[in-house]
Amino acid sequence: MRIDGKAYRTIWPTEDGEAVAIIDQTRLPHAFEIARLETVEDAARAIAEMQVRGAPLIGATAAWGLWLALRRDACDAALEAAIALLARQRPTAVNLAWALEDMRRLVAPLPEGERAQAARQRAMALCEEDVETNRRIGAHGLGLIREIAARKGGAPVNILTHCNAGWLACVDWGTATSPIYQAHDAGIAVHVWVDETRPRNQGAALTAFELAKHGVPHTIIVDNAGGHLMQRGAVDICLVGTDRTTARGDVANKIGTYLKALAAHDNGVPFYVALPFSTIDWSLEDGFAIPIEERGPEEVLEMAGRTEQGDVVRVAIAAPGSPAANPAFDVTPARLITGLVTERGICPASREGLLGLYPEQRAAG
Numbered sequence: 001m002r003i004d005g006k007a008y009r010t011i012w013p014t015e016d017g018e019a020v021a022i023i024d025q026t027r028l029p030h031a032f033e034i035a036r037l038e039t040v041e042d043a044a045r046a047i048a049e050m051q052v053r054g055a056p057l058i059g060a061t062a063a064w065g066l067w068l069a070l071r072r073d074a075c076d077a078a079l080e081a082a083i084a085l086l087a088r089q090r091p092t093a094v095n096l097a098w099a100l101e102d103m104r105r106l107v108a109p110l111p112e113g114e115r116a117q118a119a120r121q122r123a124m125a126l127c128e129e130d131v132e133t134n135r136r137i138g139a140h141g142l143g144l145i146r147e148i149a150a151r152k153g154g155a156p157v158n159i160l161t162h163c164n165a166g167w168l169a170c171v172d173w174g175t176a177t178s179p180i181y182q183a184h185d186a187g188i189a190v191h192v193w194v195d196e197t198r199p200r201n202q203g204a205a206l207t208a209f210e211l212a213k214h215g216v217p218h219t220i221i222v223d224n225a226g227g228h229l230m231q232r233g234a235v236d237i238c239l240v241g242t243d244r245t246t247a248r249g250d251v252a253n254k255i256g257t258y259l260k261a262l263a264a265h266d267n268g269v270p271f272y273v274a275l276p277f278s279t280i281d282w283s284l285e286d287g288f289a290i291p292i293e294e295r296g297p298e299e300v301l302e303m304a305g306r307t308e309q310g311d312v313v314r315v316a317i318a319a320p321g322s323p324a325a326n327p328a329f330d331v332t333p334a335r336l337i338t339g340l341v342t343e344r345g346i347c348p349a350s351r352e353g354l355l356g357l358y359p360e361q362r363a364a365g
């Protein structure tokens with residue numbers, strides 16, 4: 001997508017061929033900075049500290065991280081150590097394990113001397129696939145928005161989204177935002193309610209930034225406003241991403257997603273989840289078996305912001321001494337989900353729905 005007229009992806013190999021470049025998302029929206037990853041430890045740190053985040057981008061970064069590891073040492077032990085290091089950085093998004101397994105399958109049978117080059121090519125291809133997958137998700141989701149627009153006689157379609165399932169969470173396009181960008185580009189009037197998404201504010205800091213750069217009308221709301229807006233008919237559709245979706249269609253996504261799904265259910269608002277195949281965990285049925293990342297209390301007890309002087313500072317927002325809990329994801333049961341928007345089409349959030357789109361998993365399972 002474009003930032004001030006220049007096309008960007010979230011991750012790419014540097015021109016000197018020695019490293020990987022990322023947009024440092026911990027600096028957004030106040031500063032746009034590119035960071036350089038030179039080692040697998042850099043890649044692991046970027047994932048852990050959320051310089052890169054969002055399920056598909058975490059997977060892509062892990063793939064590039066493995067290339068960085070294998071350039072240094074391509075023996076079996078180094079390969080396994082790098083996979084273990086990258087895999088333990090964030091537990092919920094299954095794309096991380098998926099990308100690492102994909103890379104291992106490719107490089108492990110190769111002679112050591114060929115592994116780094118093969119890993120580089122695969123990381124590159126994985127990124128290209130991510131872009132195309134998300135473009136397709138958008139093409140399928142566009143139909144949903146078009147239908148609502150037609151029903152409303154061209155009045156803006158109000159879409160509520162949570163966290164950042166935008167291009168910053170992927171290599172490009174985004175999952176939940178891809179239909180929105182494609183609708184906007186097709187001339188359909190859309191307006192996005194952007195949940196701020198406490199505690200890290202991915203909605204206010206990242207989704208709003210993206211949408212603004214692309215010229216998509218949007219409004220930031222506090223996380224608790226969604227239900228109120230739905231009761232008043234101000235939301236036509238909810239469209240969110242996911243970090244892991246089970247074989248029966250339960251969805252783990254950023255904390256607060258479940259409450260939006262409950263409110264949508266109570267108010268008859270369609271609630272769709274957009275995802276690529278790499279986010280489906282076919283080994284799990286029950287969403288409550290998904291590991292939920294617990295992050296540090298400082299994310300809840302402090303906030304970062306820009307002062308009038310332009311300095312970015314952290315401030316405490318709670319009385320000293322109170323403890324805080326910070327579960328980073330929640331699980332929305334399939335029964336609350338109207339449909340899953342994938343690169344292969346839209347299906348009910350159910351085992352049969354998913355198998356209808358991915359019939360090859362019948363044999364695998």
Ligand code: MRU
Pocket residue numbers: 053054055056093162163164165166169170174175176202240241242243253254328
């Ligand atoms: O903690 P984050 O910012 O990595 O969480 C991201 C989300 O929950 C997104 O909504 C999800 O990964 C979908 S990304 C296309």
